[in-house]
Amino acid sequence: MSNWIEVGQLDDIPKQGSRVVKTSDYNIAVFRTVNDEVFAIKDECPHKQGPLSQGIVHDRKVTCPLHNWTISLESGEALGPDEGCTNVFVAKVENGVVSIDLG
């Protein structure tokens, strides 16, 4: 099942930055990379639930602001020797509008 929602304009999200979508259960961080790709993952670091939306975005990764784990935006998985995973949502940009699939 898919459940697409419009989030906002691509330009609302800073390049190499992120904005938060709040749902009743959890927050979703929507990221925009340096090449204007958009990714959405649950805003909880697999380490100690740090808010990944507040991290530093580089390449297709984000480094958590709390203890520097680096998480892949594509897979939601912790990179390198760290292990853990957070949920990934499919995201797309059409005519400058960002949407994500809440599934």
Place this chain on the structure above:
Amino acid sequence: MKEKLVMIGNGMAGMRTIEELLKIAPDMYDITVFGDEPYGNYNRILLSPVLAGEKTIDDIMLNTLDWYEENNIKLHAGKKVTEINRIARTVTAEDGTVEEYDRLLIATGSTPFIIPVPGHDKEGVISFRDIKDVDIMLDAAKKYKHATVIGGGLLGLEAANGMMQHGMKVTVVHLGDTLMERQLDKVAGKMLKNSLEEKGMDFRMEAQTAEITGNGRVTGIKFADGSSLDTDLVVMAVGIRPNIELAQKAGLHCERGIVVNDTLQTYDPRIYSVGECVQHRGNTYGLVAPLFEMAKVCANHLAHMGIGLYEGSVTSTKLKVTGIDLFSAGDFTGNEDTEEMIMQDATSGLYKKLVLQNNKLIGAVLYGDTKEGAWYFQLMRTGQDISDLRDKLLFGESHLGDSGHGGDHIGQMSDDTEICGCNGVCKGDIVKAITTEGLFTLDEVRAHTKASASCGSCTGLVEQILEFTLGSDYEAPEAKPMCKCTDHSHEEVREAIRERKLTTINDVRRALNWKTEDGCPACRMALNYYVQSAWHNEAQDDPQSRFINERAHANIQKDGRYSVIPRMWGGMTTPDELRAIANVAEKYEIKDVHLTGGQRIGLYGVEKEVLPKIWADLNEAGMVSGHAYGKAMRTVKTCVGKQWCRFGTQDSTALGIKLEELTWASWMPHKFKLAVSGCPRNCAEATIKDFGVVCVDSGYELHIGGNGGIKVRATDLLCNVATEEEVLEYCGAFIQFYREDAHYLERTAPWVERIGFSRIEDTVVKNEEKRKHYYKRFLEAQKIAQVDPWKERAVDGKARHEFETIKVVQA
């Protein structure tokens, strides 16, 4: 089509070059490797522990045959190249295999020198260079009793020790009167000989081999003085010769080695050469550290990056004989322009000799206790002026004071000693990760264990553990690259920013060929700081390259909420300010209000969206951001001083406020704190601050480079001044010099120790012109920087996206 790269000599230097190349340009070449040994690439250094039975061949493989396959490298193992045709650009091997090349890399290493005495070609006369030699020695140890090693150098002694471990009776024959005379002076050589004799090794010193005797197989040696010795095996370890035969035959310019320039290119621009076979600026090398440096530079040029020059190396040696600690580096003999420092304690078997020239360390020999070797080596390679360390130099880094690393003898440290307090990593965890995961660098250890990955204060210890665990495999990085995205050090990057006028992070990455498209958190934050500190008028801030605290102007807390700490100038406050704080605390239901260690009030646990509202309320009461979150000027602590205190000599509170007004909102390489105490009783703790003032009757003592925190360091007294104006000028100049010189994330305490107190004194105190220059630059920069970030966001609506949710989805 891809270009073809052919490498001849499947050894340590050549394969390191290929690995470096794969890291930076993985798809650039079709790579073919020839090696005349029938294996993958192995760690030749560790043949000694293999011979001694401490390691196996499997342990020392660096690149297995599978590795070549996985990396799409065609390996001709066991094939010796016999011809290079530079016109057709082909190489031909003994068995007729031909490969074409666009670029060729020659890394044929060296060949052991065999003394051409009669009988040198008998069975049982070998050298010590490869797996085959080790096999012969191990085999001989089973069948025979007596072995002789000719040559009392590093290699010879390791061979002798190895065979002794297998129960052979070993005699070392040496031409000179000192063992390892290329690495040791007479005293240390003598101590080494005594220890080896105690282990059961025999020596014939000042003995010249005249003939090797025996009927088919060796049975003895005759010496020039007529004496002789019975033996079943002779290992010649008298030196190596660069293996240049093939290059010479191809008409490449060779002298002692294949002559290369600073980019490791031979006289034929398509042909590069690295390793023991090369001659660079007149030198040849026989240790891996310089070869690995060559490999890095060479890979860079093969990848068309065109950066990096190899400029020669200082080398250091350790003897890999278990139970003997010996370290030697640089020029340890000295001459009339050098001076020596010597410490000798024959009973405990300790000896230390340092050779100095123009206040720089140029050579060192350590025997018995080598734990300071890495530090001395670092001082030699960086050419640091040691005037300030002079009286403690001989005792080592561990005696430098509280903030030096050292102190603990890694070997004696138990496995459960906690090394990294932040991540709870013990020595044993680190050693295990290094050995089982095959880690080589600090970054790898960080990635796998998290040791030193947080506050970094244990970095020195982790490096020492790495070095201790790997032994001489470990290369102490020379000028450490800033991060994995570049090979350039902080210094090189800052210089490029200044000289080539780079004003954006992107310009820096482009100009210096960054390996990643948009960097990593480490370099992004550093570069953002560097461009702004160099070009405060022109450089634009990049908020996405700031840590969340500086981007949001509040400190992120463990649950993702934030703290708010308004400035209280010089630690003074008013009833109105206190009321304003009480009001916001009530209005926004702030649970915790705390008196901070920085003489002000902290409000904790604030949701991000609320921050601008709180700031607006506080701004209205005249309060501004306390920068309690940034790599920035934090607080100026003061005491009550002359106004109230019966001992006070000056108005410390007023001076503190002036200093805070001067310096607030300035970005720094690291946090920066100040304090002013009204008298030497020092109630404001000025002597553990980055810049501290202690008021005295005649004026002001200025102190620098202190901190509380992880490693307490008391300040150094910079100078005394008479007026408040001078305090401000010296303070501004000191800060600006620090801002333009220190590495990002280097607080003043380690910075002062790295560059030396004298350089700061020379710049800020002794040279008025420089002081004025830095002070002026500081004031200029402050004109731009002193804007309250809270007001911009709370009142002017800047960076609204930072605080607003983009979308709320109702269930």
